[in-house]
Amino acid sequence: MGIPAADQEMFATMDRQQLLDYIFMQVKNIWRVDGMYFLGIEKRHDIQEATDVDAECWRYMGKVEAKELKAFLGLDEPGPAEALLLLRHSSWAVSHEQKAFHLRDDGSAVFEVFNCRTQLIRLGKGLDAHPCRQVREGYLQAFVSACNPKLRLETVCCPPDRCQEGDLWCRWIISQG
DSSP states (O other): OOOHHHHHHHHTTEEEEEEEHHHHHHHHHHHHHHEEEEEEHHHSOOHHHHHHHHHHHHHHHHHHOOOOOOOOHHHOOOOHHHHHHHHHTHHHHHOOOEEEEEEEEOOEEEEEEEEEEEHHHHHTTTTOOOOTTTHHHHHHHHHHHHHHHOOOEEEEEBTTBSEEEEEEEEEEHHHHH
């Protein structure tokens, strides 16, 4: 990943906190674009058409992002714990401010999203919750499969099905297949 010299110089002028804030701001900007194109398709067509396009894009992104992160972190065929580490480095996971992740005694890995920004923004605009399971499940299945085809992804809950636990919007489990 060759960073142009001029950009390296710009980044070198930032202290650590500024650089971290900058990175997170750019991740949020990517998600803003994602949300705007989704809303544009939804407005011109309908939510299912927007969801279908979104799901197609994110399945591709899951595969590509996992491969790049495996190379970046030097992991070859990760198990559930390492796949969770890779997922934590993904733009999707980083974009969530309120999340939880842990390993279970059986060796499986859990990732959860609380107070999902995308959902809260939609609800704040008077829109229905985004039925994102098709999109997220496709992304995460592609991500996990690209990490290691022997791994399995389980969707515990994700809209349109809400978790029955307070502010929890979705829960995913990665396990050995």
